[in-house]
Amino acid sequence: MGDDQKHPKFGHLPLSTSGPLECALKGTTLLNHPFFNKGSAFTKEERDVFQLSGLLPQAIQTLDQQVQRAYQQYSSQPDDLSKNTFMSSMKEQNEVLFFRLLYDHLEEMFGVVYTPTEGEAIQNYSRIFRRPEGCFLNIHDVNRIPHDLSVWGNEDDIDYIVVTDGEEILGIGDQGAGGILISIAKLVLTTLCAGIHPNRVLPVVLDCGTDNEDLLNDPLYLGLREKRVRGKKYDDFVDTFVQNARRLYPKAPEIPCFNDDVQGTGCVTLAAIMAGLHVTQQKLGDLKLVIFGAGTAGVGIADQVRDAIVTERGVSKEDASKQIWLIDKPGLLTTKTDNLSAAQNPYAKEWNEDKVDLEAVVKQVKPNVLIGTSTKPNSFTENVVRAMAEGTKRPIILPLSNPTRLHEAVPEDLLKWTDGRALVATGSPFKPVKGPWGKAGKEIEIEVAECNNSVVFPGIGLGAVLCRASKVTDKMLVAAVSGVAELSPALKDDTAPLLPGVGVVRDVSVRVARKVVQAAVEEGVATERWIPEKGEELDDWIKEQMWLPEYRPLKPVEVEGASRLAKGEMRVVGSVAGRETNSKL
Numbered sequence: 001m002g003d004d005q006k007h008p009k010f011g012h013l014p015l016s017t018s019g020p021l022e023c024a025l026k027g028t029t030l031l032n033h034p035f036f037n038k039g040s041a042f043t044k045e046e047r048d049v050f051q052l053s054g055l056l057p058q059a060i061q062t063l064d065q066q067v068q069r070a071y072q073q074y075s076s077q078p079d080d081l082s083k084n085t086f087m088s089s090m091k092e093q094n095e096v097l098f099f100r101l102l103y104d105h106l107e108e109m110f111g112v113v114y115t116p117t118e119g120e121a122i123q124n125y126s127r128i129f130r131r132p133e134g135c136f137l138n139i140h141d142v143n144r145i146p147h148d149l150s151v152w153g154n155e156d157d158i159d160y161i162v163v164t165d166g167e168e169i170l171g172i173g174d175q176g177a178g179g180i181l182i183s184i185a186k187l188v189l190t191t192l193c194a195g196i197h198p199n200r201v202l203p204v205v206l207d208c209g210t211d212n213e214d215l216l217n218d219p220l221y222l223g224l225r226e227k228r229v230r231g232k233k234y235d236d237f238v239d240t241f242v243q244n245a246r247r248l249y250p251k252a253p254e255i256p257c258f259n260d261d262v263q264g265t266g267c268v269t270l271a272a273i274m275a276g277l278h279v280t281q282q283k284l285g286d287l288k289l290v291i292f293g294a295g296t297a298g299v300g301i302a303d304q305v306r307d308a309i310v311t312e313r314g315v316s317k318e319d320a321s322k323q324i325w326l327i328d329k330p331g332l333l334t335t336k337t338d339n340l341s342a343a344q345n346p347y348a349k350e351w352n353e354d355k356v357d358l359e360a361v362v363k364q365v366k367p368n369v370l371i372g373t374s375t376k377p378n379s380f381t382e383n384v385v386r387a388m389a390e391g392t393k394r395p396i397i398l399p400l401s402n403p404t405r406l407h408e409a410v411p412e413d414l415l416k417w418t419d420g421r422a423l424v425a426t427g428s429p430f431k432p433v434k435g436p437w438g439k440a441g442k443e444i445e446i447e448v449a450e451c452n453n454s455v456v457f458p459g460i461g462l463g464a465v466l467c468r469a470s471k472v473t474d475k476m477l478v479a480a481v482s483g484v485a486e487l488s489p490a491l492k493d494d495t496a497p498l499l500p501g502v503g504v505v506r507d508v509s510v511r512v513a514r515k516v517v518q519a520a521v522e523e524g525v526a527t528e529r530w531i532p533e534k535g536e537e538l539d540d541w542i543k544e545q546m547w548l549p550e551y552r553p554l555k556p557v558e559v560e561g562a563s564r565l566a567k568g569e570m571r572v573v574g575s576v577a578g579r580e581t582n583s584k585l
C-alpha cells in the first residue's frame, strides 16, 4: 500500500490493492482490529508470528467458510433492523468478511445496509448504538476541528469523505448525530460498488444540535442536546471543516466535491428518463416532465434534465425549463406562488388558476414523465395515474421518496392502474411484480429498477479519486449519466428495468468511472499523470485499483518506525484525491 508502487502492466499505480500488508499488532490487539483481523482464517504461520496461539480454535478456515457461517447467523436474525445491527457489528470485527458477505449476497442485503432499513437504524441510532464509528465534530468546539480530523490520518491519507449535518436524511428529516450512519452507509456502498478502499474513507457528522423533539426528549440521545445552531455560527463551522479538510490534503488545489442529493440524484434520474424515452421512441425534445416535491432532490433532477435538453436541442435554459413543471405544497409553482426559492424560480409557470393540484396539472400538461420527491406517501393516486395513462402510451413514473413507506406509489398499483404500460423505477428496492402484462395478456414478471443515487455516486467517486480530479465538473457528471444510461437493460428489451440492477454494480461503477476520468482529462482537471488513454486499458487500470474483499498476507513489522496504519492507529491510508461534501444525504 502506498504511493508509486511498480505494476507489471501500468508501471505506476497510485493505489495498490494487493500484496502483503505491514502489521505491527499482535495477539488480542490484532484480533480486535477490524482492518487486520481474519479470525479463524489466520494461517498457521500468522498464528505463530503474531502470537495468536491459544486465542483461536484450532481449525484454520477459508473466507468462504466464514461467509457461510456469517450468512447463517445473519439469516437467523428476527427482522431487518436486527440484520442491520448484525452487519454493523460484523464490520467492527472483520472488514473483509463484512464486505465479502455483502458482496456474495448483494441483492438480498442491499436494502438492509442502505435504504430502507438504514433509515430505521438512523432513527434508532442512540438506542442501538454499541461502538462509535466515524468522526463527530462539535459546533461549539470549532477550534478542535484540526485535531479531531487529524486523528484520522495525515496529509495524503484520505481519498473520500462523506459528510452530513444530519438535518435532512433520506425522507426522515432531522436525525442529529444519528446522521453519521448515512455517511457510513454511503461509504459502504462506495467500497462495495466501486471498490474505493474502506480504510481510505472518512464518514463525518457535523453536530449542530437538532430540532427533532423526540431526540431532544430522549434521555439516551447521543448528540448535542439543544436546538440546531444556525446562521453565522453554522456557516463558520462548515467553513472551518472544509478549510481543515483542505489543509489536510494540500495536493488538492480545490475541493472536488458533489452534492449527492442534488447531482447524484439528478444523474441517475436523467439516466432512467433517457432509458424510458428510448423505450417510448421519444427524444428529450418530446419530454414533458412533472416533478412532485420541489425540494433539494426535485430541483436537482430538474436542473440536470434541463441542462440535458439544452445540449440536445440547442435551446436556451429558459426554453428548456418550459418542458418541466414543479409542484410543491402550494400546488404547481407559478409566477404567482409566494416565496419561491432561487432554485425553483426558473421553473415557475404563467398560469391563470391558483393552487393547481397534481391531478389538474397532469390532466392539462399530459406529461410523459412523472417523478415523486415529495416524501408524501400515496400521493400518486389512482386518479392521477389513470389521468396520466390517458395522455400517453407508456407513462414513465418514478416514485423516488425514501424510505419505502414514503413512496408516492408502489409499482404493483402503478402497473395495475396502467394495464402494465407504466415504465416504473423506485427510490428503494421492490420485488418484481407479476401480472398479465405480456403479449396477449400473458402473465409475466416485471422487474422494477431502483432509481437511487447509489447507482451512480460510487462510480463518480471512483473516477474522481483515481484521476485525482481537482474538481467535479458538470461535464464529468453528464459523462456519468451516459455511463449508466448505456448499461440500461431497457435498451434491449422494453419489459426490462430502466436501470442496471445491483447484480452488476461493479460493472456500472467501472463504466461510470471510465467516463468520469475521460471527461476530467478532457476538461484538464485530472491531476494524475499516468492515466491510460484507450478505453479498454483504462478499464483495466480502474479495475486494478478497486479494492476487493480478500485477505492479504500480513507482514510483521516492529512497532518502532512502523506506519500509523501498521500500528492500527488509524483507519485510513494512501493518497488524496476526491472528496464529497454533502449536507443532505
Ligand SMILES: NC(=O)C1=CN([C@@H]2O[C@H](COP(=O)(O)OP(=O)(O)OC[C@H]3O[C@@H](n4cnc5c(N)ncnc54)[C@H](O)[C@@H]3O)[C@@H](O)[C@H]2O)C=CC1
Residues within 6 Å of the ligand: 168, 169, 170, 171, 172, 261, 265, 292, 293, 294, 295, 296, 297, 298, 327, 328, 329, 330, 372, 373, 374, 375, 376, 400, 401, 402, 403, 406, 426, 427, 428, 451, 452, 453, 454, 584
Ligand atoms: N431515490 C433517490 O436517489 C433519492 C430520493 N430522495 C428522496 O426524495 C425525498 C425528498 O428529499 P429532499 O429533496 O432531500 O427533501 P426536501 O425536504 O428538500 O424536499 C421535499 C419537498 O417536497 C415538498 N413536499 C412535502 N410535502 C408535500 C406535499 N404534500 N405536496 C407537495 N410537495 C410536498 C416539500 O415542501 C419539499 O420542497 C426524500 O424522501 C428522499 O428520500 C432524495 C434524494 C435521492
Ligand SMILES: CC(=O)C(=O)O
Residues within 6 Å of the ligand: 115, 169, 170, 171, 260, 261, 401, 402, 427, 452, 453, 454, 585
Ligand atoms: C437516496 C438518498 O440520498 C435519499 O433518499 O435521500
Ligand SMILES: [Mg+2]
Residues within 6 Å of the ligand: 169, 170, 260, 261, 584, 585
Ligand atoms: Mg439523500
